[in-house]
Amino acid sequence: MAEAEYDVIVIGGGAVGENVADRAVQGGLSAVIVESELVGGECSYWACMPSKALLRAGAALRAARDVRGAAQSVTGGVDPSEAFARRSEIIHDWDDSSQVEWVEGAHIGLVRGHARFTGPKALRVEAADGTVTELTARHAVVVSTGSDPLLPDVPGLADVRPWTSRDATSATRAPATLAILGGGVVACEMATAYASFGTAVTLVVRGQALLTGQEPFAGELVRASLEKAGVSIRMGAEAASARRDDDGVTLSLTDGGSLTAEEVLVAIGRTPRTTDLGLEAIGLTPGDWMQVDDTLRVVSAGADGFDWLYSTGDANHRALLTHQGKYQARACGDVIVARAKGEPVDDAPWGRHVATADHEAVPQVTFTDPEVASVGLTAAAAEKAGYRTRVVDYDLSWLAGASVHADHYEGKARAIVDEDRKVLLGVTFAGPDVSEMLQAATIAVVGQVPLDRLWHAVPAYPTLNEVWLRFLETYGR
Ligand SMILES: Cc1cc2nc3c(=O)[nH]c(=O)nc-3n(C[C@H](O)[C@H](O)[C@H](O)COP(=O)(O)OP(=O)(O)OC[C@H]3O[C@@H](n4cnc5c(N)ncnc54)[C@H](O)[C@@H]3O)c2cc1C
Ligand SMILES: NC(=O)c1ccc[n+]([C@@H]2O[C@H](COP(=O)([O-])OP(=O)(O)OC[C@H]3O[C@@H](n4cnc5c(N)ncnc54)[C@H](O)[C@@H]3O)[C@@H](O)[C@H]2O)c1
DSSP: OEEEEEEEEEEOOBHHHHHHHHHHHHTTOOEEEEESSOTBHHHHHTSHHHHHHHHHHHHHHHHHHTSTTTGGGOOSOOOHHHHHHHHHHHTGGGOOHHHHHHHHHTTOEEEESEEEEEETTEEEEEOTTSOEEEEEEEEEEEEOOOEEEOOOOOTTTGGGOOBOHHHHHHOSSOOSEEEEEOOSHHHHHHHHHHHHTTOEEEEEESSSSSSTTSOHHHHHHHHHHHHHTTOEEEETOOEEEEEEETTEEEEEETTSOEEEESEEEEOSOEEESOTTSOGGGGTOOTTSOOOBOTTOBBOTTOGGGGTTEEEOGGGGTSOOOHHHHHHHHHHHHHHHHHHHHTOOOOOSTTOTTOOTHHHHOOEEEEOSSSEEEEEEOOHHHHHHTTOOEEEEEEEGGGSHHHHHHOTTOOOEEEEEEETTTTEEEEEEEEETTOGGGHHHHHHHHHTTOOHHHHTTSOOOTTSGGGHHHHHHHHHOO
16 A cells, blocks of 8 residues: 655546646645546546537538538538547547646646545545555645536436436437437537437427526527527426337426437536545535635635635536636635745635636636627626626627628627626627637626726727627617
């Protein structure tokens, strides 16, 4: 049995854990990552990267088809086998050697195996070959273990071996038919990708809308385009039972209907990867999300007992997005260094050691058709939070840039103005290729740039970014 002591132990070598360890080492501490699967985690191998790779071919074709002159050259559809091959190439065929090389180059230790707490600042790591390493931390342990797909308790569902996001992103062949449970981000993105491969997709959605955390027009535009692409959408229905036979999986639905598909993908949210982490050894409850303060320090059972325990990324449930987890990681790594060295902690809102943006300025792109790019609060969320707001809507198709971009550009944009401070609380764009417009909105929201000053941020003509000028003109000066 090997033993080792480090200043910082990071459990989980996903994109988030890697960044915590990197910041700690850059601050002069020693750090080790414990990883039970692939260094790079879910995002690199089963989530962001492969899903976006699978979506890209369809998006490129749609763009070309809507530009007269280019459209004439598009004579076929997406070739799924080439799209799967490109996906595999982009994610290095599930080989993490390049990420391991990066970890080594960053002077971060790496222990492969499954970590469990044995006590405060103490972990036991079991590798697949049975090797055991006992690790102790001088200053901090960071739980960056991510999340797993949530499976609903539906009779028979587990027995039909449903697809999760991992199966959908690592498939090497498109099924003829696919049922998808859920109407959120994974469901809509995977419906878009598989419909582009020629799969007959049926979405089974519990509520009456898609992408419910977003402005309502986003879900409505995505719904219309999925239906145009041949996706069947069953709103107000849930799976009541499932069984598999030679015809595939048959789902009976709560609305009395049923459907049969070759595969069923469950995409109804996530559950924390904290069940098998030995949390009971430190007085926490296995299977819970880790509750943290803005410096990412665990507060679940009173901050005093856990001044050495942190959690970043999906595991803390603040914002289940790679970029936001990496943002937390930078604050977390830096605050661990500051506390270890007895340096001042900058934990005022927007300080170096806090993840303030998690509360009201989270950017997200959903890579559907159309893309949905949003940051900050929706109109409903701003109202709920008690702000006095004005909603500014603009139709993206009215922009000169849109008419050049595509022959039938369809899209909408919304900005939420805080009427008391005359700054933006949130912005949403839904339209083809809006993803690259998001960072300007994020800067305006995080920077709390006054509308008066935004008039001086002149968008280039003729680009889609002219929506910024139209927002201001619509609002009035
Ligand atoms: C289909 C899909 C598409 C997505 N697309 C996007 C996107 O486009 N953009 C975006 O921002 N977000 C996207 N997300 C969300 C994003 O994938 C997650 O927010 C991100 O991966 C979280 O990173 P993490 O480091 O917290 O967790 P993970 O990436 O899950 O990493 C955690 C790591 O910890 C390891 N681990 C867990 N327990 C232990 C243990 N006990 N011992 C040792 N190691 C352990 C795991 O093996 C894993 O490697 C997507 C999610 C899904 C499901
Ligand atoms: N492009 C991106 O940024 C991207 C892409 C994919 C995933 N993600 C992240 O991954 C996370 C997980 O995505 P997701 O789509 O699984 O979750 P989600 O929270 O986005 O959507 C889950 C959907 O399932 C529904 N639902 C919940 N329980 C249900 C049940 N028992 N039966 C039927 N429907 C049920 C919800 O109403 C919701 O519509 C998200 O938080 C998202 O941030 C991000």
